[in-house]
Amino acid sequence: MRNQGPLVSGASVLIAVVQAGTLARAAEALGMSPSGVSRALARLEQQIGARLLARTTRTLSLTDEGRRFYERVAPHLAEIEDAALEAGGSADVVRGRLRVNVDPYFSRVLLSRHIAGFMARHPQLSLELIMRDAVGDLVADGFDLAIRFDAPPEGAFVARKLGHTRVLTVAAPSYLAASGRPARPEDIETRECIDFLNPTTGRAYAWEVRRGDEVLPLKVKGRLMTSDSGTLLGACLSGFGIAQVLALGCEDLLRDGHLVNLFPDWCDERFPLYAISPTRQHRPAKVRAFIAFIAEIVEPAFAEPPRTRAPRRGRAR
Numbered sequence: 001m002r003n004q005g006p007l008v009s010g011a012s013v014l015i016a017v018v019q020a021g022t023l024a025r026a027a028e029a030l031g032m033s034p035s036g037v038s039r040a041l042a043r044l045e046q047q048i049g050a051r052l053l054a055r056t057t058r059t060l061s062l063t064d065e066g067r068r069f070y071e072r073v074a075p076h077l078a079e080i081e082d083a084a085l086e087a088g089g090s091a092d093v094v095r096g097r098l099r100v101n102v103d104p105y106f107s108r109v110l111l112s113r114h115i116a117g118f119m120a121r122h123p124q125l126s127l128e129l130i131m132r133d134a135v136g137d138l139v140a141d142g143f144d145l146a147i148r149f150d151a152p153p154e155g156a157f158v159a160r161k162l163g164h165t166r167v168l169t170v171a172a173p174s175y176l177a178a179s180g181r182p183a184r185p186e187d188i189e190t191r192e193c194i195d196f197l198n199p200t201t202g203r204a205y206a207w208e209v210r211r212g213d214e215v216l217p218l219k220v221k222g223r224l225m226t227s228d229s230g231t232l233l234g235a236c237l238s239g240f241g242i243a244q245v246l247a248l249g250c251e252d253l254l255r256d257g258h259l260v261n262l263f264p265d266w267c268d269e270r271f272p273l274y275a276i277s278p279t280r281q282h283r284p285a286k287v288r289a290f291i292a293f294i295a296e297i298v299e300p301a302f303a304e305p306p307r308t309r310a311p312r313r314g315r316a317r
């Protein structure tokens with residue numbers, strides 16, 4: 001059996017480059033020079049007999065062969081690392097570099113307030129939180145994990161549902177003063193509504209309201225569509241129109257009267273939050289620790305207080 005040491009060493013360099021995103025950052029993490037990293041990659045490609053990375057002056061990306069090689073090899077190297085930690089009596093040590101694809105809204109309204117506590121618990125961990133509008137390709141983009149709202153995409157992912165938050169139909173008092181409050185959900189079909197872009201489909205999210213098991217689809221007319229939740233809220237608060245928002249992060253606006261929940265008896269739609277990771281038999285301790293941390297902070301945030309239903313103003317069709 002021929003010596004596999006150079007192959008394993010080269011694979012480790014490739015994984016470091018994918019996770020770091022650049023040769024320079026991978027070299028820094030590995031304690032090598034950029035030219036040394038480049039030579040190691042060239043030797044690996046020569047040994048395998050295939051081009052693994054497509055490199056330009058500005059970007060790095062895995063080729064199809066590189067992606068298949070990475071997906072096969074990365075889990076095994078992670079298991080070797082875990083085995084080494086276990087053998088050394090440190091199987092649960094959270095350390096190294098963790099790169100997470102995070103939903104921007106979730107990061108802003110909840111995660112950012114708690115991240116200091118997580119970092120204090122794990123002083124040997126280096127954390128990168130990268131805000132993206134969609135999951136994308138976790139492997140090619142070098143992510144260990146994604147924290148995303150909405151259903152997980154199809155593909156080779158492991159997804160864990162962490163909780164859900166309600167979807168509310170809201171408007172500002174200034175809009176209601178100028179246009180009147182809609183009496184029934186279907187009344188908003190003739191009103192000015194603000195659409196939110198679904199990055200997966202490239203189209204606006206469909207509107208609906210729910211009451212228990214009853215689902216009422218709505219065909220709204222929106223002249224304004226945005227992919228940014230802050231812009232959505234800002235436009236709604238300015239009185240431009242009606243919006244559907246997540247209850248998470250809007251508690252103070254509702255409590256202080258800056259936004260009005262138009263249909264308290266029609267807000268049983270839920271929007272789920274998932275932890276998504278590449279298929280892997282054994283997740284590293286750092287990934288397990290971060291998922292447990294997110295589950296810990298979302299539990300009280302997603303808890304729903306008792307809700308008093310508003311008097312019904314009409315029968316929805």
